[in-house]
Amino acid sequence: MIDRLKIEENAAKPAPSCTLVIFGITGDLVHRLLMPAFYNLARWKCLPADFAIVGVGRSEISVEQLRNDFSQALQRYTAAKAEEARLDAFDQNAWESVIHRLAYVRGHVDDPAIYQNLFQCLNKLKPDTGGNVLFYLAVAPQFFAPIVQRIGEAGLAREGEGAWRRIVIEKPFGRDLVSAKALNRTTLQVFREDQIFRMDHFLGKETVQNILAFRFGNGLFEPLWNRDRIDHVQITVAETVGVERRGAFYDVPGALRDMVPNHLMQLFSMVTMEPPISFGADAVRDKKREVLMAVRSLSESDAVEYAVRGQYEGGTVGGRAMRSYREESNVDPASRTETYAALRLEIDNWRWAGVPFYLRTGKAMRTRSTEIAIRFKETPLAIFFGAAVKQCVPNWLVLQIQPNEGISLQFGAKGPGPDLKLSAVKMGFLYKDYFSTSPSTGYETLIYDAMLGDATQFQRADNIEAGWRLIQPLLDAWADGQSIFASYPAGSAGRREAESLLARDGRAWRPT
Numbered sequence: 207m208i209d210r211l212k213i214e215e216n217a218a219k220p221a222p223s224c225t226l227v228i229f230g231i232t233g234d235l236v237h238r239l240l241m242p243a244f245y246n247l248a249r250w251k252c253l254p255a256d257f258a259i260v261g262v263g264r265s266e267i268s269v270e271q272l273r274n275d276f277s278q279a280l281q282r283y284t285a286a287k288a289e290e291a292r293l294d295a296f297d298q299n300a301w302e303s304v305i306h307r308l309a310y311v312r313g314h315v316d317d318p319a320i321y322q323n324l325f326q327c328l329n330k331l332k333p334d335t336g337g338n339v340l341f342y343l344a345v346a347p348q349f350f351a352p353i354v355q356r357i358g359e360a361g362l363a364r365e366g367e368g369a370w371r372r373i374v375i376e377k378p379f380g381r382d383l384v385s386a387k388a389l390n391r392t393t394l395q396v397f398r399e400d401q402i403f404r405m406d407h408f409l410g411k412e413t414v415q416n417i418l419a420f421r422f423g424n425g426l427f428e429p430l431w432n433r434d435r436i437d438h439v440q441i442t443v444a445e446t447v448g449v450e451r452r453g454a455f456y457d458v459p460g461a462l463r464d465m466v467p468n469h470l471m472q473l474f475s476m477v478t479m480e481p482p483i484s485f486g487a488d489a490v491r492d493k494k495r496e497v498l499m500a501v502r503s504l505s506e507s508d509a510v511e512y513a514v515r516g517q518y519e520g521g522t523v524g525g526r527a528m529r530s531y532r533e534e535s536n537v538d539p540a541s542r543t544e545t546y547a548a549l550r551l552e553i554d555n556w557r558w559a560g561v562p563f564y565l566r567t568g569k570a571m572r573t574r575s576t577e578i579a580i581r582f583k584e585t586p587l588a589i590f591f592g593a594a595v596k597q598c599v600p601n602w603l604v605l606q607i608q609p610n611e612g613i614s615l616q617f618g619a620k621g622p623g624p625d626l627k628l629s630a631v632k633m634g635f636l637y638k639d640y641f642s643t644s645p646s647t648g649y650e651t652l653i654y655d656a657m658l659g660d661a662t663q664f665q666r667a668d669n670i671e672a673g674w675r676l677i678q679p680l681l682d683a684w685a686d687g688q689s690i691f692a693s694y695p696a697g698s699a700g701r702r703e704a705e706s707l708l709a710r711d712g713r714a715w716r717p718t
């Protein structure tokens with residue numbers, strides 16, 4: 207019988223008083239994730255008593271209508287089936303405490319007048335919120351730089367009298383190395399690095415945060431965590447969904463830009479980084495940067511050899527027919543945008559020299575699974591040969607990020623009977639068996655951390671650039687039409703050719 211540990215929902219202290227200024231208030235992200243996250247934070251008593259939300263948007267809508275829209279969306283989410291739940295049952299008081307604090311400033315982000323309006327609005331709120339302001343850019347990426355510049359010109363980033371000003375910038379942060387550097391430059395002209403919170407929502411996932419806890423909070427695993435004991439590592443982010451309603455957005459970046467320099471690089475760096483000297487934001491981010499800088503640079507020709515891309519064609523996923531990517535709405539019918547990408551990386555440092563890392567991500571795949579699978583080396587000597595044992599059971603340590611959040615370790619055990627036969631068995635830990643947590647959007651801790659000024663779970667300028675630097679040769683090679691572009695059936699395990707990335711090293715992907 208497992209002892210259940212109950213997480214105290216209100217164990218955290220309320221964040222400091224502040225105003226959140228959300229650009230793009232009428233957008234999908236705010237409806238689906240941010241407002242539900244504020245609601246959860248209110249339920250967990252993590253929001254400050256003096257708190258306001260000022261939404262900025264273009265829609266000709268009254269603040270009452272906006273509140274009404276959010277309320278309806280929230281009620282829909284609270285009624286969702288248990289497995290899709292991001293919210294607990296509707297709690298009127300908690301919701302009222304959020305929605306009544308919402309004000310609306312209408313205008314286009316290019317219009318200097320809205321920044322003047324904001325200036326006045328923030329001044330009015332100052333006696334209550336202490337003048338602390340968290341800007342949140344929940345807008346399309348082409349608006350990031352113009353908004354930051356206007357905030358700067360209007361003097362809204364200026365701190366004083368003990369009050370802070372911070373900014374959260376959503377992904378994608380740039381579309382390649384050059385544009386990411388340019389956006390960093392613009393942002394750093396207006397805000398200091400410690401005021402900037404570059405969002406990667408994977409860092410809000412408990413299982414992602416647990417990677418460092420698992421590695422550095424246990425004496426058992428770290429001595430094995432190196433080239434002496436590890437054969438190779440596979441990182442998979444497989445989704446069953448296609449592009450759904452996001453065709454217009456997705457057809458520009460594709461799978462590589464959308465997932466690899468950010469989400470997959472976060473998983474990769476957390477598994478491979480050296481122990482930080484503390485859990486402080488800079489200590490952790492220094493170590494992430496260090497390992498990303500040690501990844502062997504790919505040349506454009508390596509990009510052809512060590513990376514594979516593909517696009518889904520029609521098929522069946524989970525028993526449901528899915529049309530091909532090119533038939534999705536707002537996708538170019540001749541699109542060459544990849545919906546699947548796989549690559550092989552090596553790290554040139556003492557811990558990892560010679561250990562290959564295989565990364566893959568795709569949409570419309572057979573199974574939804576995000577996992578980090580660590581394959582340990584085999585025994586040095588096959589002492590069982592001669593008995594009925596042909597091969598030892600591979601030792602896999604699998605960090606299952608989602609779904610079925612947990613960790614498992616596979617090893618060989620002697621099956622019962624007079625013959626010596628090894629069978630694969632597993633020891634497993636599932637989050638749900640030990641921890642009782644409230645449903646959440648994954649944004650709660652990130653918003654809360656930004657209000658507290660803790661940037662540990664956010665990307666620093668150099669981390670972002672290191673991620674882009676790694677994939678830039680692939681972007682260049684693929685833009686030149688180098689490397690085969692082929693399709694895979696929706697509902698399959700992705701491009702068959704991705705097998706060769708491992709097969710030529712004598713390895714194979716784990717089944718998904």
Ligand code: BG6
Binds near residue numbers: 377445464
């Ligand atoms: C987003 C990508 O950043 O992450 C999406 O833009 C992707 O394409 C999503 O589907 C995956 O996130 P999650 O939390 O659903 O695994």
